[in-house]
Amino acid sequence: xxxxxxxxxxxxxxxxxxxxxxxxxxxxxxxxxxxxxxxxxxxxxxxxxxxxxxxxxxxxxxxxxxxxxxxxxxxxxxxxxxxxxxxxxxxxxxxxxxxxxxxxxxxxxxxxxxxxxxxxxxxxxxxxxxxxxxxxxxxxxxxxxxxxxxxxxxxxxxxxxxxxxxxxxxxxxxxxxxxxxxxxxxxxxxxxxxxxxxxxxxxxxx
Amino acid sequence: xxxxxxxxxxxxxxxxxxxxxxxxxxxxxxxxxxxxxxxxxxxxxxxxxxxxxxxxxxxxxxxxxxxxxxxxxxxxxxxxxxxxxxxxxxxxxxxxxxxxxxxxxxxxxxxxxxxxxxxxxxxxxxxxxxxxxxxxxxxxxxxxxxxxxxxxxxxxxxxxxxxxxxxxxxxxxxxxxxxxxxxxxxxxxxxxxxxxxxxx
Numbered sequence: 242x243x244x245x246x247x248x249x250x251x252x253x254x255x256x257x258x259x260x261x262x263x264x265x266x267x268x269x270x271x272x273x274x275x276x277x278x279x280x281x282x283x284x285x286x287x288x289x290x291x292x293x294x295x296x297x298x299x300x301x302x303x304x305x306x307x308x309x310x311x312x313x314x315x316x317x318x319x320x321x322x323x324x325x326x327x328x329x330x331x332x333x334x335x336x337x338x339x340x341x342x343x344x345x346x347x348x349x350x351x352x353x354x355x356x357x358x359x360x361x362x363x364x365x366x367x368x369x370x371x372x373x374x375x376x377x378x379x380x381x382x383x384x385x386x387x388x389x390x391x392x393x394x395x396x397x398x399x400x401x402x403x404x405x406x407x408x409x410x411x412x413x414x415x416x417x418x419x420x421x422x423x424x425x426x427x428x429x430x431x432x433x434x435x436x437x438x439x440x441x442x443x444x445x446x447x
Numbered sequence: 448x449x450x451x452x453x454x455x456x457x458x459x460x461x462x463x464x465x466x467x468x469x470x471x472x473x474x475x476x477x478x479x480x481x482x483x484x485x486x487x488x489x490x491x492x493x494x495x496x497x498x499x500x501x502x503x504x505x506x507x508x509x510x511x512x513x514x515x516x517x518x519x520x521x522x523x524x525x526x527x528x529x530x531x532x533x534x535x536x537x538x539x540x541x542x543x544x545x546x547x548x549x550x551x552x553x554x555x556x557x558x559x560x561x562x563x564x565x566x567x568x569x570x571x572x573x574x575x576x577x578x579x580x581x582x583x584x585x586x587x588x589x590x591x592x593x594x595x596x597x598x599x600x601x602x603x604x605x606x607x608x609x610x611x612x613x614x615x616x617x618x619x620x621x622x623x624x625x626x627x628x629x630x631x632x633x634x635x636x637x638x639x640x641x642x643x644x645x646x647x
Contacts, residue, residue, distance in 0.1 A: 269462065270461075270462030270463055270465070270466045271462050273462070273466050273469075274462055274465045274466050274469050277466060277469030277470050277472075277473055278469050280473050281469060281472050281473050281476060284473065284476035284477055284480050285476055287480060288476060288479065288480040293492065293501050293610075293638045293639070293640060294495065294497050294498060294499060294500065294501070294638075294639050294640065294641055295497065295499050295500070295501045295608060295636035295637060295638050295639065296495055296497040296499065296636065296637045296639060297499060297634065297635075297636055298634070298635055298636070298637060299633060299634050300624065300627075300628055300633045300634075300635075322617065401617045401621070402617075403616070403617065403618045404616070404617075405616070405617035406613060406614055406615065406616060406617060407493065407511065407611040407612065407613060407614070407615040407616070407617060407619075407620050408493040408613035408614070409617070410617060410620060411493040411495055411611075411613075411637055411639055412493065412495075414495070414637070415495045415496055415497070418495075418496060418497065419496065427624070429621075
């Protein structure tokens with residue numbers, strides 16, 4: 242179809258004998274290329290290239306959670322997730338002084354970074370040693386776990402009331418990763434804490 | 448002196464090589480592609496900075512939609528048939544072979560088991576019109592727990608992954624987690640999407 246047969250045009254007149262016209266065996270591939278690329282486009286658009294990411298959660302075994310881990314008063318911090326992406330938090334256990342913050346980097350992250358400062362300094366110096374190749378990867382990981390689970394490290398208790406969204410939970414777990422906090426747990430909300438939040442809401446409506 | 452004749456060149460390009468390339472790419476995409484599974488609800492997962500990839504197989508997915516309905520999803524044709532038989536035994540519902548085959552092909556389970564038989568008898572077109580009511584997972588009728596329990600009995604290597612919508616309420620998530628803990632599943636994954644760099 243697209244092939245121009247130029248070489249035969251002059252020659253055929255010389256011969257008297259009529260010969261069967263030599264047909265070109267060439268096939269035009271252009272439509273086939275079109276088809277190929279059309280299908281490629283289809284598959285490229287339907288394929289799911291990015292696999293979903295996950296975060297792993299380990300919950301304690303239910304039967305013996307009651308008081309298997311004692312939390313030190315000085316290291317405990319409680320975070321309560323509530324409606325409209327609000328976060329209530331307090332330090333210690335016996336004398337809760339509840340304060341409010343939010344999910345912005347200047348909010349909860351700043352507080353967590355400040356509280357976790359001693360561990361962060363240790364982690365940074367460890368990273369520096371690892372980057373200078375003073376320790377190998379295995380040792381680095383071991384030390385990192387040791388620092389994160391240090392008995393004086395911040396222990397965060399994550400609680401949420403009924404109006405919190407699933408996103409809040411994922412976000413706060415994310416903050417734990419960002420601020421290198423190794424010790425945290427998802428715990429049920431105690432009734433007296435709910436009361437404290439209600440009081441706070443009643444006191445300062447926002 | 449006649450002008451030098453420039454030999455006329457054919458304008459035709461040989462397309463064969465291009466065809467080869469096109470079909471090579473096509474083959475690649477056909478082999479690597481994995482179609483998006485047909486989910487009854489659209490779920491917007493919250494984003495996180497986590498970089499861990501979800502394992503490819505042996506996954507039980509628990510979907511929590513924005514309207515707090517819970518769905519259950521599991522891979523593998525034969526696992527699904529075996530699972531349905533076990534669940535049928537437990538709830539004293541007998542399924543026919545046709546129903547079992549239909550169950551092997553449907554994507555996500557979003558109905559209480561009492562309505563499942565009826566649902567499987569419908570034609571595939573009619574099934575799409577059924578509005579799923581979600582799997583009950585409260586303390587009085589915890590069918591979700593049974594699904595997870597029976598699935599793990601048939602293959603203990605199964606990992607549980609929770610895929611929740613960002614707007615799903617925490618109460619339901621708490622219920623699902625409590626259910627899993629009840630069934631001694633203390634290690635599970637939250638499916639999230641890649642964090643978008645947003646400066647807020």
